[in-house]
Amino acid sequence: MRILVTGGAGFIGSNIVDAYIEGGHDVAVIDNLSSGKEDNVNPRARFYRLDIRSPEIDLVFAKEKPDVLNHHAAQIDVRRSVSDPTFDASVNIIGTIGLLQACLKHGVGRFIFASSGGAIYGEPQNLPADEDIPLDPLAPYGASKVAGEYYLSCYSALYSLKYTALRYGNVYGPRQDPYGEAGVIAIFCQAMIDGEEVRIFGSGEQLRDYIYVGDVVQANLLALERGDNQDINIGTAMGTSVNELFMRLKAILDYKKDAVYYPPRQGELEKIYLANAKALEVLGWQSQVDIQRGLELTAEYFKERSELTI
Ligand SMILES: NC(=O)c1ccc[n+]([C@@H]2O[C@H](COP(=O)([O-])OP(=O)(O)OC[C@H]3O[C@@H](n4cnc5c(N)ncnc54)[C@H](O)[C@@H]3O)[C@@H](O)[C@H]2O)c1
Incomplete structure (x- = not known):
């Protein structure tokens, strides 16, 4: 086509x-x-x-x-x-x-x-x-x-x-901008690789898909x-908290520090995740990459990219 x-x-x-x-x-x-x-x-x-x-x-x-x-x-x-x-x-x-x-x-x-x-x-x-x-x-x-x-x-x-x-x-993975306002996984990966502070806004218990x-x-x-x-x-029909993302990435990237908490961002939703039965029925689509594997692949990408730019 x-x-x-x-x-x-x-x-x-x-x-x-x-x-x-x-x-x-x-x-x-x-x-x-x-x-x-x-x-x-x-x-x-x-x-x-x-x-x-x-x-x-x-x-x-x-x-x-x-x-x-x-x-x-x-x-x-x-x-x-x-x-x-x-x-x-x-x-x-x-x-x-x-x-x-x-x-x-x-x-x-x-x-x-x-x-x-x-x-x-x-x-x-x-x-x-x-x-x-x-x-x-x-x-x-x-x-x-x-x-x-x-x-x-x-x-x-x-x-x-x-x-x-x-x-x-919330889409994540290779090529997401790690310096943008959104894209928490890319931002966390880059901050951890650079040994910088990782910031969590609010309690970190907000759930996203x-x-x-x-x-x-x-x-x-x-x-x-x-x-x-x-x-x-x-989507995956599952909510994952920002705290969970942080803990998983901390282990994957062997980051030693704790997250630093900041006041919640105004207007941020508490939780949203998406039913996915229609995607299976209409497109024959199902998510294949679970959060742990996806985080590993993403962390790997940002690590390789950082090594290339050193
Ligand atoms: N990233 C997510 O989690 C997410 C979630 C839901 C929907 N989306 C949608 O997916 C799409 C892609 O998002 P992304 O995360 O890849 O963002 P991105 O910023 O990486 O990609 C957007 C692209 O559009 C280009 N662009 C912006 N304005 C343009 C214009 N006026 N003319 C021509 N090009 C223009 C940018 O240069 C960029 O390459 C967007 O429509 C976004 O709303 C993204």
Whole structure:
């Protein structure tokens, strides 16, 4: 298939691009490198350094004639979405609409969308959260993901565009930014390797659904053929606390210090984890990498990377 991946220089997108190429697909990438890195882009993919909101994306669609658009480019910083909701909406909502319009114009058959199970359900009563509970985003970032899903649903009803929205848990693994605001596992790995202080905000008992990027990649491979017009959680149905992550990584990386606790971050959810029965039923997808193995693989990646840069 011919596949155009937005955000293909970023953490998740670049891992997906590698797997698509490995699977024999013909891949092009659009990314403005605002947080992604050109080094992440598979050399066998054609790379367009462009903003998804740029009118020039039309030329890319005309040239590439993709069968599938896989949309991972986004403003991903929840706190920035609060401080600058207009920018967040501009990238995440207007940017997504522009891509939908380009898909219509250029006859793209399928749209795979990176949504967020961690940001759209709020603080649900019943866990794990399944796809049918009311949506309750608590930050503009989550609202922008919900808007993206609603636009996809409209476009599939109005036109013959098929979509799959993958509602990820907290994705972790190789190439995640260890210096960003989010991505606690990458941040902990790097801090431990550098012998720096590891900071935990709040009690550390907040629960999240950590999902290894290799499993997320697998869902994106399956979504090339399945999951028509569905919103699907991609998670483990299990909550893991930040304290547990810390203890496991401390053992894996032989880190000697204790964590340092800071006041909770304002607006942070207490617990969210995602039911995954629909992913199995619709995509035939199940998480394969448990948290211990995923942490080992991630720690190994950051260790090797640090040794290379010394
Ligand atoms: N990491 C997670 O835990 C997680 C969870 C749920 C959903 N998601 C979604 O998955 C997607 C990928 O996230 P990630 O963690 O890989 O983040 P990332 O920042 O590594 O990747 C995003 C990529 O999009 C690019 N980009 C940003 N704005 C752009 C624009 N206007 N035009 C073109 N390119 C642009 C960036 O340069 C970057 O390469 C995002 O849509 C994010 O909302 C991520």
